[in-house]
Amino acid sequence: MATIKIPPVLRASVGGEKLISASGENVGDVLKDLAANHPATQDQLFSADGELNRYVNVYLNDEDVRVLDGLDTAVGEGDTLVILPAMAGGR
């Protein structure tokens, strides 16, 4: 199981949780597992063609999966995925 850090804007879609455990061999599978258990996240994470939305960054531990193998990046036990959409609040 990997741990996924849920950003503020997605927490309503996962029952308010900050950390969700999900299983899968790679980043894509882990995120699909998340989306299967919390369907409201599906459209927020993935585009219609199954790719990660361009406005969502996903990090395996501290590294952007786009510079690794994207959704095919292998995920090990104990790894943490950070989902990060842009935030703009300042006031």
Place this chain on the structure above:
Amino acid sequence: MSPSGAELLREIKSRIEEIDPSKVHELVDEGVAIIDVRETEEYGAGHLPGAKHVPKSYLESRIEGVVPDRDAHIVLYCQSGNRSAWAARTLEEDLGYTNVASMTGGITLWKDRGYEVDVPRTLTAEQRERYSRHMLVPEIGMEGQQKLLDAKVLLLGAGGLGSPTALYLAAAGVGTLGIVDDDVVDLSNLQRQVIHTTDRIGTPKVDSAEQSIHAINPDVNVVKYQTRIDASNIVEIIKDYDVIVDGVDNFPTRYLLNDATVRLKIPVVSASILGFDGQLSVFKPYEGPCYRCLFREPPPAELAPSCGANGVLGVLPGTMGLLQATEVVKLIVGIGEPAIGRLLLYDALGATLTEVKVHRDPECPICSRDPEEIRDEELGVFPDYEAFCAAAG
């Protein structure tokens, strides 16, 4: 019988290396550490170009902050070559420095030989007192304080993030603070916007901020822009600033700011806040990624809670704003490792700080190109703002 002071000095000079000013002159551009060990007033009256100031009376406690490497090549000097001889002995015999020399004849002989002397601008007595705690930090000192006094920093927004940033940058002695904000102070701002006060409700934020800044440091030159930044005015407003502090509350302006600052090569210290969460990064054009490298596209409106009022822990903009102020000071003084290529994620409820790497995107629509290729009409290309927020409901 104990030796006299003069005898002891002769004996010490026989043990240390002494070096002629002509030789030091050759070494100036070769990375040698030149240390002036005289008193502050003497240093202020003129010193060797590039010399660092470590008074002999503080040598033991401050030299490591200035020259951490025990094997670095160090040349010490004073007025006539005596105090620097004592200091050289201390560095070698007490502190383990291996490559230390004392300049023969001190700055007096240096000047007699016709070599150049830097006469630093001096601070007033009031400034020396006001910034004395900066002077005591070797990484800042007189040189760093002068850089701060010369610096021009632009704050986008005098709101949650801009309030603490402006106050601390003013206190730190940043010479010019520009503030862009078209809003007036509202009662609901005061839970977090600490630069404003209850009796200034209804006052333009730029005016209120100016009052607080001058109350803490009357020397700061405040430049007020009571306007919203947009594609038509951004270049004119930002072009003369050294660093920009981004505390804006919406995506269109963040992208616009990014594109314009990349073109003008101005670093941006960026933060954002929502609820109990904050993000911070430094975008230094062409040295690190830009905002579009991090977030190529804005999220759709329903995932962008930036259009209307959102809840935020009142303390959080303080935390994030002061992290921004710290990064600004580091950039101006040129110390430490600014958060370039890194995004810091602060979770106030969990009391955790997470860091992720941000890379330059070789296909970035903006910073993968030369600045002169970025045209006016490309700045801040973004879905229409009104439509964007209307879609968010």
